[in-house]
Amino acid sequence: MRLARMGSFHPTRLSFLRQLLRRLEAEDWRFERRAWEIDATGVGHALYCVHGPERSYTLVAFAHDLPDEMRSDRVIATAWDATFTLFDGVPEAADIERLRQNVPLQEAGRVSARELSLSRANRSFRLFDHVVERLAEGRQPEPEALKTGYLMRTTAVYGSGKFGAADRDLIAGRAELSSPFQAEMLSVWLIRAFTIDIVEHLAEVRGGEQAARLDPEMRRGLGVGNSTGLGMAPYLVNHPVLINNWMLAREEALARVRAQPVAGTSEIAGFRAALAAAAANAAFWDSAHPLQVAKLAELRADLATLQGWAAEEAVFAADHPWDALWHRAEALSLEGQEALVAAMLEPHGELVDGLGQCMGADEGVFFRIDGAMRVGAVKTILAERYDWAMDVDYAAPEQSARFWYVSEEKLEPRLGERHDEEGAELEQPLAIGRDAKALSAALSDWPEEETVAAFLLAEPDHRHMVRRAQIAAHHPFAEIQNNLISAEMLPIDLLRCKLSFFGASRFDPRSDRWVRICLYQDAPYPGDLLSPV
């Protein structure tokens, strides 16, 4: 599991937003916009409810009138165009008042165990105003302007107990929330509906009776944007069992498809359609970042190649055709290979969708160190699972160029330059390769039959790495096999991996450490997918 490949992942049908929509549709959830109390200046609140077989959830949206100069996607911002929380159930008036006092403040406020997420969004300034203006005049927006892909972008979607919200343990037992990030994905899906409603509302305020509704085709092409910075990067390192399970589900899905002896007619058609959709998406996918520009060129060329292969009938007449395709694609770029994975999984829902159930994890189960393990066994784990870490010279400046830390200013993870900036002594424990090699060196003087308990009593600083090694012994995808403090390391690779599992598309890096993406582009809206109450 290397960063270069992780940084080329595409969303698949196992992605978390796809899992959510499949469930809501299959279980016949109902949808209602229960309240729209937003005034002519665009200030007020709205309620979006979904009702399932056992429970309801409500997005409580607060719309604000934000002066342009205050609009910032930075985590250090203090005001936004809209703020949201996902409420567990249907809120009463008193709940809404409590939330009105807190949700607009975001990190400076406090929510409760009745809330499952806390988030905010800013308007995409150019597109939002353009769409309001056009609709107010009774016209549709310029198709070219819609290339942005979203009317609003979220700048944070907090879940799992953040700022007083419900802890994951409280909700993990519910079938609809047991897969990772389902509450967050539901929040964003409902936010998407809000972004359309608010733009049409403001157009109506301005244009009165002549105002138009957004064309359904154009509407469908709009998702919710998201800006993601370094804050997300350490997550994958800090949840080794979880990321193992994500990767394992993906690898198992791919293995199942490759193991099919023949390709069915509908699977071939579905595969071709998925490649065509990927090619169309890649054509619209825009980035000014040199790294992504180069990757996009490779992706477009590879998708054309793949479409050429997929047009050959002989390809699917071969024995184990999916496996043959996969091997043939080894000559393609990582972007192309990963696009192929997504397209191959797409028509095999029956074969792979059940794996979505295996993508959660309880890290706590694997937390305890086995102190009775022998030192020799730890050495074996290091040799087998951390061989990638042992050849790196961490004393070389370029191999220890960075350090991960938490900033005092915003309590957010950041990346510092070890040789130029202060604070390296406060480094977060994310330099796994270096720590694995240090553990290996510390163990070299210890007899094989000695216990981990004795070693850790003498060397408590290695406790963190011993725990990781014991986890990695049973979880082949627990570790990212790159030096995470190297000068060469690209944090956007970590971001893209995680965001692709969410179901994000159109990755647009703005630097080596933050990225804009789009969620739910071309997906149905709640009112399209679900029946009314």
Add this chain to the structure above:
Amino acid sequence: MDPTIQSPIPPGQGAQLTASLSEIEAMGRKAARGAGYSWGLAEEAGRTTRWLSAHGLAGVSCLASVLEQVAEDFDAHRPELRAGIWQADRAVCPIQFGAIMSDRAVAIGKGAVVRAAPMPSSILLLPPLCWSAQALACGFSVTKGERRLLALPSGPVIEPLLQDHGLPQDMVEIRAYSSSAEGLQPLAQGEKVDASVWEFLAELASRTYVPATEASRSGAGAGATDND
């Protein structure tokens, strides 16, 4: 009026706040790290605090009372085996001692009896011993003063001690213990915490933060303006 601009008095800043379990775990880990624990032990402090809070056993205030002592002189609380008893220059740190007991749980399960003194906040030993009880399918007792804590595969049990155990008041004794009693179940509800205690932990946690520089800000996320 837009409240994001007005910034009314931030709620939850009263005498108490309800912290969620993940906030408790994160605060416990960071505060312990700030107090001088290695990352691995700090993780254990975080998990231990969370577990106690989830079981309604006031994890946050227990941890705070220990860190108050340990943060002053970390090394003086490090457990060492002296003449058959785990001791330290000052009170034995229960976080470190809990980790040591967890690491040696197999030996204790086979009959080894372990003693430590002086041991404050011995309830912090319960989580690592309960995890060991689950992993090894055997139970442990933690005896100190007038009560006995049981770490069982089914969960923790706290019971008053009826007969005299003959141990000094500040000594804790750990041994294997077999019982089919039902342990306390976690509630996952978080803990109501005194703001002053939470602030004390936050102060320790802040020792792990690096002051921001212009360079770090500009590289972390979007630029100065995102109006596009």
